[in-house]
Amino acid sequence: MERSVIKVAAWGLPLLLGAVAATPAAADELSDLRHDMQQMKQQYDGELQRLQKDYESKLQQMERRLKAAEDKAEAAQKAAAAQQQPTVAPPPPAVAAIPESQIAAPEPQIAAPQPPSAPPIAAGPGGTPSSAGAFNPAIGAVLEGQATSQSRNPNTYRLPGFALGDSAGPLPRGLSINESEINLNANVDQALYGNLTLAFEPDNTVGVEEGFIQSTSLPYGLTLRGGRFFSGVGYLNEQHAHTWDFADQALPYQAFLNTQYDDDGVQLRWLAPTSRFLEFGAEAFRGAAFPAGGDDNHNDGVGAWSGFVHTGDDIGDSVSYRVGLSYLHTAAKNRATDDVDGSGARVTDIFSGTDNTYIADGVFKWAPNGNFVERYLKLQGEFFLRQEQGAFNGVNFSGTTQTGFYAQGVYQFMPQWRLGLRYDQVHATSLGPGFAGTTLDNLASTPRRYSAMVDYSTSEFGRFRLQYENDHSRPQTAHEFILQYIVSIGAHGAHQY
Amino acid sequence: MILRRSSLAFAVITAVALSTPAHAALNVFACEPEWGALSTELGGSDVDVFAATTARQDPHQIQARPALISRLRNADVVVCTGAELEIGWMPVLLRQSSNGKVQPGSPGYFEATQQVRLLQVPTRLDRAEGDVHPQGNPHVQTDPRYMRVIAAALAKRFAELDPGHAAAYARRAKAFDDKLGQAIQRWQAQAAPLKGVNAVIYHKDWVYLFAWLGINEVATIEPKPGVPPGGAYLAQLLDEVPKRQAKLIVYAAYQDPRAPDFIADKTHIAAVMLPFTVGGSDAAKDLFGLYDDTIKRLLVGLGGNGG
Numbered sequence: 001m002e003r004s005v006i007k008v009a010a011w012g013l014p015l016l017l018g019a020v021a022a023t024p025a026a027a028d029e030l031s032d033l034r035h036d037m038q039q040m041k042q043q044y045d046g047e048l049q050r051l052q053k054d055y056e057s058k059l060q061q062m063e064r065r066l067k068a069a070e071d072k073a074e075a076a077q078k079a080a081a082a083q084q085q086p087t088v089a090p091p092p093p094a095v096a097a098i099p100e101s102q103i104a105a106p107e108p109q110i111a112a113p114q115p116p117s118a119p120p121i122a123a124g125p126g127g128t129p130s131s132a133g134a135f136n137p138a139i140g141a142v143l144e145g146q147a148t149s150q151s152r153n154p155n156t157y158r159l160p161g162f163a164l165g166d167s168a169g170p171l172p173r174g175l176s177i178n179e180s181e182i183n184l185n186a187n188v189d190q191a192l193y194g195n196l197t198l199a200f201e202p203d204n205t206v207g208v209e210e211g212f213i214q215s216t217s218l219p220y221g222l223t224l225r226g227g228r229f230f231s232g233v234g235y236l237n238e239q240h241a242h243t244w245d246f247a248d249q250a251l252p253y254q255a256f257l258n259t260q261y262d263d264d265g266v267q268l269r270w271l272a273p274t275s276r277f278l279e280f281g282a283e284a285f286r287g288a289a290f291p292a293g294g295d296d297n298h299n300d301g302v303g304a305w306s307g308f309v310h311t312g313d314d315i316g317d318s319v320s321y322r323v324g325l326s327y328l329h330t331a332a333k334n335r336a337t338d339d340v341d342g343s344g345a346r347v348t349d350i351f352s353g354t355d356n357t358y359i360a361d362g363v364f365k366w367a368p369n370g371n372f373v374e375r376y377l378k379l380q381g382e383f384f385l386r387q388e389q390g391a392f393n394g395v396n397f398s399g400t401t402q403t404g405f406y407a408q409g410v411y412q413f414m415p416q417w418r419l420g421l422r423y424d425q426v427h428a429t430s431l432g433p434g435f436a437g438t439t440l441d442n443l444a445s446t447p448r449r450y451s452a453m454v455d456y457s458t459s460e461f462g463r464f465r466l467q468y469e470n471d472h473s474r475p476q477t478a479h480e481f482i483l484q485y486i487v488s489i490g491a492h493g494a495h496q497y
Numbered sequence: 498m499i500l501r502r503s504s505l506a507f508a509v510i511t512a513v514a515l516s517t518p519a520h521a522a523l524n525v526f527a528c529e530p531e532w533g534a535l536s537t538e539l540g541g542s543d544v545d546v547f548a549a550t551t552a553r554q555d556p557h558q559i560q561a562r563p564a565l566i567s568r569l570r571n572a573d574v575v576v577c578t579g580a581e582l583e584i585g586w587m588p589v590l591l592r593q594s595s596n597g598k599v600q601p602g603s604p605g606y607f608e609a610t611q612q613v614r615l616l617q618v619p620t621r622l623d624r625a626e627g628d629v630h631p632q633g634n635p636h637v638q639t640d641p642r643y644m645r646v647i648a649a650a651l652a653k654r655f656a657e658l659d660p661g662h663a664a665a666y667a668r669r670a671k672a673f674d675d676k677l678g679q680a681i682q683r684w685q686a687q688a689a690p691l692k693g694v695n696a697v698i699y700h701k702d703w704v705y706l707f708a709w710l711g712i713n714e715v716a717t718i719e720p721k722p723g724v725p726p727g728g729a730y731l732a733q734l735l736d737e738v739p740k741r742q743a744k745l746i747v748y749a750a751y752q753d754p755r756a757p758d759f760i761a762d763k764t765h766i767a768a769v770m771l772p773f774t775v776g777g778s779d780a781a782k783d784l785f786g787l788y789d790d791t792i793k794r795l796l797v798g799l800g801g802n803g804g
Contacts, residue, residue: 098708103613104646193592217597221570271570271595277563312563317551320562365560369553372560374753415725415753459724460558460585461624489624494589497561 137186137194138491142242144178146171146484152476158340159251159473161402161428161442163349163392165258165290165337170471171248171482177202178484181209181242185493191217197240209262221271231261232269232281233306233326234382235361243495245378245410246453247467247482251424252384252404256357258290261328263304277312277322287331291355291388294335304330312497317370322497326359332390342441349439353390359383363497374415381407384426392440400440402428416458422451426473447473462487523659526572526599528583529556531638532609532651534775534784536576538673539652543662547572552777555751557628557723559586561593569594572605574658576651579608580615580635604658610635612650613643616704628723638774639706641681641788648673680785685710688792690799697738697766699748699757702773706791715741718748718756726756738764745769745798750777769798 154170171178179202185195193216199209212227230238236253237260249259265285272278287293287303306329312322331354341347360383367376383405389398404426412418425448431440449472455465462485469480522543527533533548540546547568550559556578559565569575569590577583591600598605615633622631637643652670656663692711696703699718707714716737720730738746738760746768748757754770761768771791772781780790 098614098616100642103643105611105613214592216592216600218595219597221595223593223595269595271567271593273571275564275567275571277567279566310563314562314564317553320560320564322563365562370551370560371554371751372558373555373751459624459628494561494585494587496589496593497563497566 135186137184138493140183140488140490140492142181142183142240142486142488144180144242144484144486145176146178146247146482147175148173148483149481150478151480152474152478156340156344157474158344158439159255159426159447160342160445160475161440161447162255162426163337163339163351163439164255167259168254170478170480172202179209179241181240183493187216188213191215221273223267223269223271225267225269226265228262228264229267231263231283231285231306231328232267232310233261233283233308233328233357234359235322235324235363235380236382237261238496242486242488245408245418245420246422246451247465247484248469250382250406250408250422251426251447251449251473252382252406255404255426256291256355256384256386256402257328261289261304263287263289263292265302265304277310279310281308281310282306285330290335290337291357291386292330292332292335294352295333303332304328318368319364319366320370320497321362321364323362324360326361328355328357328359330355330357337439339439341439342437342443347439349393351390351392353388353392356387358385372412374412376412378410379408381405392435393438395434397431397435397440400429400431402426416456418455418457420451420453420455422449422453424449424451443475445475449473461489461492522662523655524571524573526569526575528575528577528587529638530775531644531784531787532576532578534787535644535648535651536655538784539648539666539669540655541665541669543659543665544655552750552772552774552781556582557585559583561586561589565590566593569599570596572596572599574605574607574654575599576607576609578610578635578637580610580632581630582610582635604654607651607654609647609651610637612647613637616708617701627719627721634701634704636702637705639703639791640709641677641684641784642709643705644784645674645677645681648677676785680788684788684792687796691792691795694745694799695741695743696745696747697734697741697743697760698746699752702749703747703771710792710795712745712795715743718746718760731756731759734760735763738766745795747771747795747798749773767798767800769794771795 148171150170150173154173157169158164159168180200182198182200183196185193188194193214195210195212195214196208197210199207201207208228210227210229212225212229214225215223218224230240232238234253236244236250237257241249248254253259263285265283267281267283269279269281272280283306284302285292285304285306286301288296289304292304306327308324308326310322310324312320314320333352335351337349337351339347339349341349361381363378363380365376365378368374384403386402388400388402390396404424406422406424408420408422408424410418410420425446427446428440428442430442430444435441450470451467453465453467455463457463465482465484465486467480467482467484469478469482471478471480523540523545525533525536525540525544525546527536527546527548529550530548530552533546536544536546549565549568550556565586572594575591577587597603600606610632615635615637617634619626619629619631619633622629637647648670652666656666659666688710693713694711695713695715696707697716697718698714701714701717701722703712703714706712716734718726718731718734720726726734743764743766746757746761746766748754748768748770750770750773754768757768757770760766770778771794772778772787775781775783775787777787778790778794780793781787
């Protein structure tokens with residue numbers, strides 16, 4: 001660059017001097033000369049730019065080749081090292097320190113390229129070739145399977161006092177896979193985020209478990225979401241099955257929400273600008289999921305709605321917690337459920353009516369100094385209250401109250417190993433002799449279970465779990481053992497609290 | 498009824514207003530303590546710094562706690578290590594924070610590892626290799642020369658976000674750089690006996706520190722990054738460590754000292770706990786204390802005079 005400036009000057013200066021030395025009358029000549037000079041300068045600049053581009057591209061080529069050669073050499077070295085020393089971790093190839101002058105990541109090159117003195121040690125950003133796949137969303141899959149041994153037939157399961165959705169009830173006997181999930185997610189653009197979770201069921205059907213878009217840049221702490229998603233009510237409702245601490249869902253979730261309330265709708269959340277976590281949410285749903293469902297005749301398109309508030313904070317470095325209150329209103333019209341009734345017979349029950357479900361939830365985590373690697377304790381519990389009214393198989397009833405709760409604790413006593421205990425129960429108030437022998441007959445019982453589990457994680461992506469259940473939720477006590485695996489491959493999103 | 502509702506709304510609004518943090522020029526959310534300390538060096542009273550984690554916590558494994566969501570909601574700038582160190586918790590926090598200012602790609606999102614050239618960029622990406630970081634080893638804060646480069650970039654970013662105090666950020670950046678530059682000379686002189694020393698490490702936390710001081714890493718206590726050692730592996734390591742002529746066993750404040758102590762006990766090689774970040778030891782109160790104490794502890798471990 002400098003040299004070419006000098007050249008221009010060397011050409012230009014005598015010309016200019018000559019022009020000045022000529023008679024002042026030769027003004028035309030002077031302007032001609034100026035014009036010529038301008039042209040020459042433009043030519044020069046053009047030529048310079050071309051050279052610069054050429055130079056740059058050659059340099060980049062050289063850098064790429066150099067990188068490729070380095071990578072090859074390193075790989076060869078590694079392979080050789082691995083062959084020589086099959087024992088404990090071979091000493092890694094010595095990492096060449098980056099000279100101090102080259103610590104900084106390379107700036108995008110605006111100025112003319114420097115002469116290639118020392119080659120850069122690490123390729124800077126921009127070194128990777130572009131490809132059509134570069135904008136692929138994060139893709140991950142979750143695989144689950146189990147072996148169970150049960151003292152009573154899961155196909156005759158019933159929960160006295162409750163009509164159940166299709167996902168509630170024990171796992172199948174013997175060896176089986178659980179649903180396999182595929183998740184794709186990415187930012188759509190500067191304003192939106194999209195997330196799709198497909199669930200491949202063991203019976204070879206595929207379902208959209210979640211498929212929603214969400215705002216990323218609304219002001220005032222607002223987030224708007226639309227599509228199909230797990231409702232934000234309660235604590236466990238939003239958690240995907242592979243993050244549960246037990247192999248199956250707690251009884252109140254099974255009885256009241258068919259394990260999780262998952263429906264098509266919209267959600268608005270507002271995060272208060274406080275240093276303590278305080279979040280409010282409201283949702284409107286199609287009303288297609290249990291305990292709603294049935295005829296698709298909700299004129300305004302809303303068959304369920306909810307509101308919730310969550311708050312939480314840290315207590316010192318070691319303790320954190322979150323508590324919440326939620327309300328879910330659902331309406332069903334001719335909702336059909338396959339149940340086992342009070343007499344033990346298989347029936348299809350038809351329900352039309354409304355449910356008002358209230359949930360209080362709390363979770364508390366402790367780890368020494370907040371370091372979850374070695375040891376931690378997680379305590380959680382939720383309390384449910386549901387008021388149901390309507391017509392059950394054509395018989396009207398009003399204002400039955402059902403309650404349920406679970407309380408569980410999980411303790412990681414050393415890295416990779418955890419122990420967990422859970423108690424869960426539900427209870428339906430008696431509807432009187434009019435419902436004796438039906439599915440809603442509570443058989444004067446309070447269904448409850450005692451569960452214990454131990455799990456071992458091969459890493460944060462793989463887990464094996466053994467669970468025992470002492471199940472008093474059905475009319476006769478059952479014992480159940482579950483051996484389960486859960487793994488996740490590919491991109492795996494961070495877990496919620 | 499209406500009255501009751503409006504008084505409830507009033508109570509909520511008042512509660513929210515009262516608990517809103519006092520307004521400083523820039524609310525900094527630092528993912529790790531070293532970036533909190535650096536932000537304080539550069540921002541002084543013009544910033545309000547919140548560190549999301551402590552030196553006793555493994556930055557790879559942090560819970561996406563409610564308190565972090567609300568802190569992120571109110572942040573003007575996020576200062577993280579990057580290179581996927583926080584992949585297990587920051588993405589979900591960022592999404593839940595409803596804060597457009599600090600999303601990746603916006604000026605309010607700063608990753609230290611984006612400012613420097615990383616070492617140990619893996620040539621093979623496979624989870625069978627353990628917890629590998631595709632962009633390279635993220636633990637850059639262990640080399641003060643990296644800290645210098647990152648500090649200059651961060652000061653620039655602060656000035657961009659808060660132009661009213663640009664001069665103050667530039668002034669503090671200059672003072673910090675001068676002080677750190679001098680300290681680096683001193684540390685390099687002190688650390689001369691460490692050059693060429695072989696060390697066993699717990700996790701691949703130390704590549705930048707070792708590259709700076711000329712220490713050789715000869716074995717890791719974790720069989721693969723992020724995988725805790727089993728008994729059989731530790732037994733093998735006991736055989737291997739003397740053969741590799743290791744003089745030090747190095748682990749971080751957040752790591753379980755039992756395995757390093759076990760090996761130290763059996764092989765009579767000193768196990769040295771290093772602060773790893775600000776707050777990791779009593780002496781590591783700020784960045785200067787961090788490097789001072791790191792070198793001091795290494796020298797003590799080597800049986801030197803400890804500076």
